[in-house]
Amino acid sequence: MTSPAAVFAYCRAGFEAEAGLDLARIAARAAIRLDVEAHPGAACVVARSPHVDVAAWDRACAAAPPVFARAIAIGGDAVALTAAPAAGARVDRVTPLVAAIETLAQQRSHAPPWRSVWLEYPDTNEGKALSPLARALAPRVEGELRARRALDERAPRRLRVFLADGQRAFVGTALAEHGDWPLGIPRLRMPRGAPSRSTLKLAEAFAAFLGDDETRLLRAGQRAVDLGAAPGGWTWQLVQRGLRVTAVDNGRLRGEVAGDPLVTHVRDDGLHWRPRRPVDWLVCDIVEQPLRIADLVAAWIADGAARRAIFNLKLPMKKRYDEVQRCEQRMAAVLRPTGAHWTLRLRQLYHDREEVTGYLARDRN
Ligand SMILES: C[S@@+](CC[C@H](N)C(=O)[O-])C[C@H]1O[C@@H](n2cnc3c(N)ncnc32)[C@H](O)[C@@H]1O
The missing domain is CATH 3.30.2130.30 (VC0802-like)
Incomplete structure (x- = not known):
């Protein structure tokens, strides 16, 4: 009608x-x-x-x-x-x-x-x-x-x-x-123990992208990598849910996550570091060219290093929509040759400023 x-x-x-x-x-x-x-x-x-x-x-x-x-x-x-x-x-x-x-x-x-x-x-x-x-x-x-x-x-x-x-x-x-x-606008309270406000970004991303599936897809005992982790706001969200986190950053982790037994801090370059075994989740908040991050995240998912990813793309001042579309296309170009099916969502969250947050997951074929 x-x-x-x-x-x-x-x-x-x-x-x-x-x-x-x-x-x-x-x-x-x-x-x-x-x-x-x-x-x-x-x-x-x-x-x-x-x-x-x-x-x-x-x-x-x-x-x-x-x-x-x-x-x-x-x-x-x-x-x-x-x-x-x-x-x-x-x-x-x-x-x-x-x-x-x-x-x-x-x-x-x-x-x-x-x-x-x-x-x-x-x-x-x-x-x-x-x-x-x-x-x-x-x-x-x-x-x-x-x-x-x-x-x-x-x-x-x-x-x-x-x-x-x-x-x-x-x-x-x-x-x-x-x-x-x-x-x-999600009403999220800044959690007391989290070391940075950007923790709210990941909390919102989980709610926005996973919805009711959050408890099924994010479970205690899963393994995650956090690239660009310091001071630790995203790692904190993962640890709260019981995930084991490898936090990759040359910077210092602060607050509760710094001494948490679920957290391993690796001082290395997140653009090149890879885990020995595949992980359930990759999260990435490195400030870099968006296309570089799009490539990086798509490569992790394409070769099975991670099953699902949440990542932040910092936008340029101009032609922001074009840049987002370029990132989408680039990720598709990396994933298509694998023959895999995937879900990709990009969204400017309430807690995002000049940036968008992405969710990429490999679907079961
Ligand atoms: C926006 S902050 C991350 C904030 C973090 N998500 C949180 O919630 O606290 C970006 C971080 O990326 C790190 N970084 C930048 N380039 C990096 C690289 N090549 N490898 C690893 N970390 C990097 C910086 O040291 C910085 O700590």
């Missing part, structure tokens, strides 16, 4: 052009015409289309997941929130929102029930000023939906309401998936 639509996406401020390219890539794959509007610094992108086939969009999204868009929803065009109130009355933003939700609900591909409703706003200083409004509206909108029996926690789609500003909102739905957080 097709319908006139707006597609809206959230991203890190400054990466609107890249998030727009994500949307264009998905649209091309789904054979959907999309006019993307990306304003620098807005931390969101809105695109319009005469028709979006929601099922085709979802398939394209699954086949070519976005790298820079933290979340994408499809719905109707902007809803005006501030109808002039009668003298002395308060501005009623709930009524127009609920009316827009009801209109959307009539389209079969968006129909309720929905897993939940999230009220979201851009991840910018101006956006954050909308958080009291979002908090005030959320229980009222949710109450209206519960009264209509429109919410069911087993439903595949989630309703997402994006407050672009105090006056305009977009209402849409998206498949509920792992790595899916309100505003695209």
